[in-house]
Amino acid sequence: MLRKLIVTVGAAALTSLLGMAGVQAASIVNSNHDLTTGAITDVCVFCHTPHNxxxxxxxxxxxxxxNAADTATFTMYSSTSLDMVIASQPQGVSAACLSCHDGVTAYDSLINQSGIVLPDVMGATDTKAVGRSGDLSDDHPISITYSVGTGTGQDPEFIAASVGHVGALPLFRAAGVTTGDGDQVECSTCHNVHDPAIDPFLRISNSASALCTTCHVK
Ligand code: HEC
Ligand code: HEC
Ligand code: HEC
Ligand code: HEC
Incomplete structure (x- = not known):
């Protein structure tokens, strides 16, 4: 934990030294996404494996x-002023995040186990378990099709997207779509799972709400 703290402080110092938002140089190693412990020293294996x-x-x-999250059904965000089309369940990258961030799926629920036993879970009272109790209704919409305009499924008060991005933020392909530019806002649109440089794993600084105003005309 001390090691992690030092790395975090170091990364913050580096970011301010460079004086630029969006410069990212930190590693997932020793971050909150480094689940290694004892004899388990492979950082990537909790999310990726090279084979099988x-x-x-x-x-x-x-x-x-x-494996997919143990939580079978999530309640998605809804509101009376939502215009864009939101999927009925989390898709793609967001579903991947929720295989830990639902609070109940074990960290060692792996496809290629490699003998790893780490049955801990995030826990239903951890605020970092954003999908706890299957509830995403109190979280920023995800798995939503980013579409700017005045037509059906569109909202005019947004910055136009270009080639799968809004500014520096990537949009992802919808489930089942394998080619072309993505148009979905997912967890990884705002977060970079590998890089703790901008806490908490943000793609760009949210100072003066810069992250929010990348998309929202507000
Ligand atoms: C906590 C889960 C997690 C861990 C740990 C993790 N990744 Fe990822 N990785 C993801 C997710 C989710 C994506 C897809 C979304 C994205 O690109 O943000 C991804 C995408 C990738 C990609 C393809 C997209 C890109 O950014 O180039 C590569 C390559 C990659 N990871 C390599 C690694 C390596 C190497 C490690 C270990 C040093 C690692 N990852 C550790 C979750 C993880
Ligand atoms: C293998 C399990 C796992 C996966 C998959 C995973 N995370 Fe995490 N994440 C964690 C753990 C563990 C923590 C630390 C929880 C704590 O401190 O209570 C964490 C913390 C975070 C934090 C808070 C960081 C902080 O310092 O406050 C963010 C943001 C985050 N994750 C985003 C994501 C996103 C986005 C994805 C998918 C792209 C993802 N995570 C996928 C395990 C995971
Ligand atoms: C529109 C941008 C955006 C999207 C999409 C988004 N987040 Fe976040 N997230 C943020 C920002 C900004 C913060 C820091 C402010 C805060 O904690 O409220 C944050 C904070 C977090 C934290 C830390 C919460 C805490 O209380 O410490 C976690 C964990 C997290 N996000 C995970 C996720 C996961 C998982 C998803 C997808 C289901 C997701 N985020 C989607 C912008 C986003
Ligand atoms: C990647 C683009 C993107 C970013 C970044 C982003 N949003 Fe959003 N936000 C959306 C989309 C898309 C919607 C759905 C809008 C709609 O359907 O009308 C939305 C919806 C919302 C809503 C609900 C609107 C409603 O009518 O129910 C609020 C509030 C909101 N965002 C606040 C924020 C805040 C605060 C931030 C910064 C932490 C942020 N957003 C960052 C894309 C983004």
């Missing part, structure tokens, strides 16, 4: 090594 994953087409992330 399931068929790639069924997996949301390249060489993905995790």
């Amino acid at each position: 994953t399931a068929a790639p087409a069924t997996l949301p992330v390249p060489l993905w090594n995790r």
Whole structure:
């Protein structure tokens, strides 16, 4: 834990030294996404494995090594002013995150186990378990099709997307779509799972709400 703290402080110092938001140079090693403990020293294995994953087409992330979340059904975000089309369940990358961030799926629920036993879970009272109790209704919408305009399924108060990105933020392909530019907002649109440089694993700094105003015209 002390090691992790030092790395975090170091990364923060580096970011301010460079004086630029969006410069990312930290490693997942020793971050909150480093689940290694004791004899288990492979950082990547809790999410990826080089061999013997399931068929790639069924997996949301390249060489993905995790089983689907134990939580069978999530309650998605809804509101009276939501315009864009939201999927009925988390898709792709977001579903991948929720295979830990639902609070109940064990960290060692792996496809290619490699003998790893780490049955801990995030826990239903951990605020970092954003999908705890299957509830995503109190979280920013994910698995939603980003579409700017005044038509059906569109909202005009957003910055237009270009080639699978809104500014520096990537959009992802919808489930089953294997080619073309992505148009879905997922967890990894705002977060970089590998890089703790901008806490908490953010793609860009949210200072002065810069992350929010990358998309929202507000
Ligand atoms: C906590 C889960 C997690 C861990 C641990 C993890 N990854 Fe990933 N990785 C993901 C997710 C989710 C994606 C897809 C979404 C994205 O790109 O943000 C991904 C995507 C990737 C990609 C393809 C996209 C890209 O960014 O190039 C590569 C390559 C990759 N990871 C390598 C690694 C390596 C190497 C390690 C270990 C040093 C590692 N990952 C550890 C979750 C993880
Ligand atoms: C293998 C399990 C696992 C997967 C998969 C996973 N995470 Fe995490 N994540 C963790 C753990 C463990 C923590 C630390 C929890 C704690 O401190 O209570 C964490 C913490 C975080 C934090 C908070 C960091 C902080 O310092 O406060 C964010 C943000 C996050 N994860 C985002 C993601 C996103 C986005 C994805 C998918 C792209 C993802 N995670 C996938 C295990 C995972
Ligand atoms: C629209 C951008 C956005 C999306 C999409 C998003 N997040 Fe976040 N997330 C943030 C920001 C900004 C913060 C830091 C502020 C906060 O904690 O409220 C954060 C914080 C977190 C934290 C830390 C919470 C805490 O209390 O410490 C976790 C864990 C997390 N996100 C996971 C996820 C997961 C998993 C998903 C997908 C289901 C997701 N996020 C989708 C922007 C986003
Ligand atoms: C990648 C683009 C993106 C980013 C970044 C982003 N949002 Fe959103 N946000 C969306 C989309 C898309 C919707 C759905 C809008 C709709 O359907 O009308 C949404 C919806 C919302 C809603 C609910 C609107 C409603 O009518 O129910 C709020 C509130 C919101 N976002 C706040 C934020 C905040 C705060 C941040 C920064 C932490 C943020 N968003 C970052 C894309 C984004």
